[in-house]
Amino acid sequence: xxxxxxxxxxxxxxxxxxxxxxxxxxxxxxxxxxxxxxxxxxxxxxxxxxxxxxxxxxxxxxxxxxxxxxxxxxxxxxxxxxxxxxxxxxxxxxxxxxxxxxxxxxxxxxxxxxxxxxxxxxxxxxxxxxxxxxxxxxxxxxxxxxxxxxxxxxxxxxxxxxxxxxxxxxxxxxxx
Numbered sequence: 001x002x003x004x005x006x007x008x009x010x011x012x013x014x015x016x017x018x019x020x021x022x023x024x025x026x027x028x029x030x031x032x033x034x035x036x037x038x039x040x041x042x043x044x045x046x047x048x049x050x051x052x053x054x055x056x057x058x059x060x061x062x063x064x065x066x067x068x069x070x071x072x073x074x075x076x077x078x079x080x081x082x083x084x085x086x087x088x089x090x091x092x093x094x095x096x097x098x099x100x101x102x103x104x105x106x107x108x109x110x111x112x113x114x115x116x117x118x119x120x121x122x123x124x125x126x127x128x129x130x131x132x133x134x135x136x137x138x139x140x141x142x143x144x145x146x147x148x149x150x151x152x153x154x155x156x157x158x159x160x161x162x163x164x165x166x167x168x169x170x171x172x173x174x175x176x
Contacts (some may be wrong), residue, residue: 006119011114013173022113022176029057029068029108030167031100040045055110056148060094070131072110072124077134083132093124093131102127105169113176114139146173 017023036059060069071092086094102104114120122134 015173017173017175019144019146020140023056023111023146024174025108025110025146025171025173026176027171028105028107028169029166031104031106032167033097033100040107041101043072064096068099069093070095070108070124070126072122077120077122077136078136080132081134082132083129087132091132094117095126099126104132105167107161111176112140126128 004106005025056069056071058069058071060067065093067086069092073091080091082093083096084093088094105125107125109125110122111125112120116135120139123130124132
């Protein structure tokens with residue numbers, strides 16, 4: 001669903017998928033680098049509503065200018081492979097305007113599952129291109145329910161609750 005960022009939006013899920021479950025998260029994020037460059041501060045615009053969140057997408061200022069940052073939290077994953085040009089701390093992928101290849105929105109897909117041998121896997125794809133892959137011999141330890149939200153913190157009073165007007169649409173989560 002499209003969002004109106006002037007009001008609090010929480011993308012509620014109905015199936016209570018947890019951070020320790022096998023899941024697929026899909027969403028589309030607006031590709032508008034003119035807007036990103038106009039943002040004064042770091043701007044968190046979608047993540048999950050608990051502190052054991054599996055992902056966060058925001059805009060961040062660094063020496064290269066304002067950019068997208070996609071952070072997949074990878075505690076417990078032993079093998080981390082990334083296919084993006086700018087990766088920091090093994091889980092934060094930074095992207096410039098060239099990430100937007102399919103028009104006004106980019107599609108982000110995050111999958112987590114256990115294979116037939118019991119190895120846990122997590123992947124990040126953007127517009128159908130694999131950006132990172134993670135494996136672990138043990139299951140994730142956090143069992144928090146995943147609910148997407150605009151902003152970073154639980155309340156607007158938090159110093160981390162920055163929001164911008166980039167569009168987020170078609171958020172979905174399901175068991176995998």
